[in-house]
Amino acid sequence: MSENLCQGCQYKSPAESVLNDEELDQLNSSCARVYFKSGEMIVKQNALSTNVVYIKTGLVKIHVSDGEKEKIIRIMKAPAYLCLPSNFSDRINHFSASAIEDTLVCFFDFQTFKDFIYSNGEFAYQIIMGMSESQLQNLHEFINSNQKNTMGKVAGILVFFFKDIYDNRMFNLPINRQELADMAGTTRESVSRMLSEFDNEGIIKLKGKQIEVLNEKRLLQISQNG
Amino acid sequence: MSENLCQGCQYKSPAESVLNDEELDQLNSSCARVYFKSGEMIVKQNALSTNVVYIKTGLVKIHVSDGEKEKIIRIMKAPAYLCLPSNFSDRINHFSASAIEDTLVCFFDFQTFKDFIYSNGEFAYQIIMGMSESQLQNLHEFINSNQKNTMGKVAGILVFFFKDIYDNRMFNLPINRQELADMAGTTRESVSRMLSEFDNEGIIKLKGKQIEVLNEKRLLQISQNG
DNA sequence: CGACTGCTTGATGTTGCTCAACGTGCGTGG
DNA sequence: CCACGCACGTTGAGCAACATCAAGCAGTCG
Numbered sequence: 001m002s003e004n005l006c007q008g009c010q011y012k013s014p015a016e017s018v019l020n021d022e023e024l025d026q027l028n029s030s031c032a033r034v035y036f037k038s039g040e041m042i043v044k045q046n047a048l049s050t051n052v053v054y055i056k057t058g059l060v061k062i063h064v065s066d067g068e069k070e071k072i073i074r075i076m077k078a079p080a081y082l083c084l085p086s087n088f089s090d091r092i093n094h095f096s097a098s099a100i101e102d103t104l105v106c107f108f109d110f111q112t113f114k115d116f117i118y119s120n121g122e123f124a125y126q127i128i129m130g131m132s133e134s135q136l137q138n139l140h141e142f143i144n145s146n147q148k149n150t151m152g153k154v155a156g157i158l159v160f161f162f163k164d165i166y167d168n169r170m171f172n173l174p175i176n177r178q179e180l181a182d183m184a185g186t187t188r189e190s191v192s193r194m195l196s197e198f199d200n201e202g203i204i205k206l207k208g209k210q211i212e213v214l215n216e217k218r219l220l221q222i223s224q225n226g
Numbered sequence: 227m228s229e230n231l232c233q234g235c236q237y238k239s240p241a242e243s244v245l246n247d248e249e250l251d252q253l254n255s256s257c258a259r260v261y262f263k264s265g266e267m268i269v270k271q272n273a274l275s276t277n278v279v280y281i282k283t284g285l286v287k288i289h290v291s292d293g294e295k296e297k298i299i300r301i302m303k304a305p306a307y308l309c310l311p312s313n314f315s316d317r318i319n320h321f322s323a324s325a326i327e328d329t330l331v332c333f334f335d336f337q338t339f340k341d342f343i344y345s346n347g348e349f350a351y352q353i354i355m356g357m358s359e360s361q362l363q364n365l366h367e368f369i370n371s372n373q374k375n376t377m378g379k380v381a382g383i384l385v386f387f388f389k390d391i392y393d394n395r396m397f398n399l400p401i402n403r404q405e406l407a408d409m410a411g412t413t414r415e416s417v418s419r420m421l422s423e424f425d426n427e428g429i430i431k432l433k434g435k436q437i438e439v440l441n442e443k444r445l446l447q448i449s450q451n452g
Numbered sequence: 453c454g455a456c457t458g459c460t461t462g463a464t465g466t467t468g469c470t471c472a473a474c475g476t477g478c479g480t481g482g
Numbered sequence: 483c484c485a486c487g488c489a490c491g492t493t494g495a496g497c498a499a500c501a502t503c504a505a506g507c508a509g510t511c512g
Contacts, residue, residue, distance in 0.1 A: 064369055084354075085365075131357050132314035138361065142364065142371075145368075189491090193493080415459095418459060
């Protein structure tokens with residue numbers, strides 16, 4: 001029961017952590033918790049952005065479609081706010097978000113959130129800090145994906161899952177080859193070739209979606225464009 | 227004289243516009259106004275980000291260097307805050323900013339800014355709105371520059387200067403071919419070829435840095451990747 | 453005048469996309 | 483149960499796009 005209250009939530013964001021009991025009460029009564037299975041869409045591009053979306057646990061892909069091509073902007077690990085910029089600008093979702101692992105999501109009423117920004121300076125400041133970091137992350141991904149060749153991008157994605165998501169040299173890719181391609185901005189054939197090549201050269205051990213990083217140094221080297 | 231006070235400043239940001247006289251007074255006493263000539267660097271990548279940087283008039287390129295390659299992230303037109311995300315995260319500049327036209331810059335004391343966020347909810351809210359829009363712009367540039375071929379990117383850059391910056395079908399590029407290449411993520415030779423091609427096909431009239439857009443429709447078409 | 457910078461143009465090589473074929477595993481329906 | 487379609491993955495061949503290399507031209511400055 002207490003797990004279903006914001007007050008005792010162990011996944012509070014930095015901003016929520018500065019709220020007092022009364023404010024948490026308010027937050028709680030404007031909060032809907034929803035469980036998404038892997039593959040389900042959490043927010044849909046171009047739909048109205050009516051709620052603040054916060055992932056408590058799980059893994060999510062942020063993606064956009066322009067009709068023909070699908071592009072995965074980034075993979076986000078809980079805990080995190082998913083679409084604050086959409087909330088605060090034109091209230092339209094500028095991208096979709098889909099669970100790629102089972103994911104627990106809190107939807108907060110936007111007005112409540114906005115009220116806190118007005119009434120609680122520390123809360124506002126924490127939100128700004130969070131948005132700043134998120135923006136800088138986007139920036140660095142932008143630079144990466146723009147200056148690397150395809151091999152570097154694929155290596156970079158492996159490093160990302162290895163280091164940032166699983167922190168384990170043996171892991172299972174939560175996405176298929178096409179999605180890897182959508183992340184790297186290439187084709188599934190190219191991804192397949194790169195992975196085979198890494199496998200042949202003993203940099204990774206490849207078995208379907210299961211990856212084992214054998215030569216971390218070399219993989220890092222390639223991802224930094226060698 | 228009154229031009230040198232924040233109170234009467236005609237270039238106030240939305241956030242500054244909600245400040246009262248007393249707060250503007252405070253802002254004013256923490257503000258340094260500096261004039262940059264075209265070509266001068268305003269903030270330097272990896273340096274400490276000690277001030278809020280706001281451009282009142284002028285044009286600025288945001289760029290990063292990884293040692294060998296230079297990448298122009300975007301061109302920003304006044305009025306705008308340049309590096310809020312750097313201010314609010316690790317206080318390190320994650321990119322450089324250089325004037326590409328004569329530019330008037332206000333440097334504000336960060337602490338004063340932070341105080342306003344704590345004490346004035348409307349101010350905080352306006353900052354968040356501004357950051358949201360900026361982030362979404364970054365997002366769309368990211369998507370564009372990732373899904374377009376080189377010709378589309380070069381066309382897109384021309385459209386950007388034509389529509390967003392000068393709003394005039396005749397304009398002078400504020401940057402050279404190398405910088406165009408750094409924006410498009412290509413080489414100066416490729417940029418040169420593309421521009422010549424557009425010229426030959428009667429889409430633009432090219433004379434050094436002077437561009438006249440002759441066939442707007444076609445240029446838009448190409449920039450949307452045709 | 454010569455050195456230098458910025459720009460253009462052509463020739464050549466490489467990268468990575470496209471197209472095509474084929475294997476595998478899975479779910480559906482006969 | 484098998485037959486079939488379908489999604490996913492791998493691999494090879496050919497080709498287009500683009501970077502690289504190289505040469506030359508115009509404008510500028512000492």
